[in-house]
Amino acid sequence: MKRIFFAALVALFFAFSAKGQDASCHFGVQGGISLNRFATPKEWKNNRTGWHAGLTLLVKMPAFFAFQPAVQFERSNAEIPLGKEARKFNVNSLNIPLAVQWGPDLGFCRIFVEAVPYVDINLAAKIGDTDMKDSISNAQFGMGAGAGLDIWRLQLKVRYNWGFGDWRKVTDGIEDLSGKKQGLTITLAYLFN
Numbered sequence: 001m002k003r004i005f006f007a008a009l010v011a012l013f014f015a016f017s018a019k020g021q022d023a024s025c026h027f028g029v030q031g032g033i034s035l036n037r038f039a040t041p042k043e044w045k046n047n048r049t050g051w052h053a054g055l056t057l058l059v060k061m062p063a064f065f066a067f068q069p070a071v072q073f074e075r076s077n078a079e080i081p082l083g084k085e086a087r088k089f090n091v092n093s094l095n096i097p098l099a100v101q102w103g104p105d106l107g108f109c110r111i112f113v114e115a116v117p118y119v120d121i122n123l124a125a126k127i128g129d130t131d132m133k134d135s136i137s138n139a140q141f142g143m144g145a146g147a148g149l150d151i152w153r154l155q156l157k158v159r160y161n162w163g164f165g166d167w168r169k170v171t172d173g174i175e176d177l178s179g180k181k182q183g184l185t186i187t188l189a190y191l192f193n
Contacts, residue, residue, distance in 0.1 A: 024060045025059050025193075026058040026193055028191035028192055029190055030054060030072065030189035031054070032053075033052075034050035034076060035186075036050055036077075048077035054070055054071050055072070056070035057069055058155070064103055064104050066101040069098045071094065072094075074095040075090065076091045076181060090126050091136065093121060093122045094123060097118040097144065109150060112147065114159065117144075121138065122137060122139065137165065140163050141165060142182075143162055144159045146159030154188065154190060154191075155188070158184065158187075161183060162180070163182050
């Protein structure tokens with residue numbers, strides 16, 4: 001947990017120190033859909049669409065670079081085949097992506113690519129009505145890669161995320177649920193200034 005707070009402090013330091021060095025900062029809100037899947041030894045076939053929403057800061061820097069940290073709530077959904085029936089599986093997490101972007105600013109728009117290390121802090125999990133919070137890892141680290149487009153104060157980006165660690169602490173007697181969360185996110189942001 002200390003590493004997470006340290007990473008957030010470093011991100012804020014770079015964001016505010018860059019403001020005085022030929023950079024511009026833009027605060028905003030963002031949200032979108034999460035098409036996550038949980039890669040397990042037995043691939044779950046019936047994954048469901050989730051969502052995410054939160055706050056972001058875009059810091060434009062020289063040489064077409066930008067840094068965009070965010071803090072967002074994410075809801076990941078899936079259906080787990082347990083025997084003849086499927087049960088809903090939901091994970092709520094606090095997601096902290098630290099995007100490093102590069103792309104030319106064309107005046108009316110900016111097209112960019114991004115690399116995004118991130119951390120998911122797991123807040124809650126349920127299979128059906130059963131609380132699984134004590135069975136999941138406290139945090140999972142990962143990496144994302146994507147592209148986006150800024151037009152006026154709107155930003156649209158698409159990113160694929162790969163989780164590095166197992167999100168599950170233990171296996172359950174019914175089904176082996178260890179694995180990694182990965183998938184596509186589509187995000188729309190509105191930047192205020």
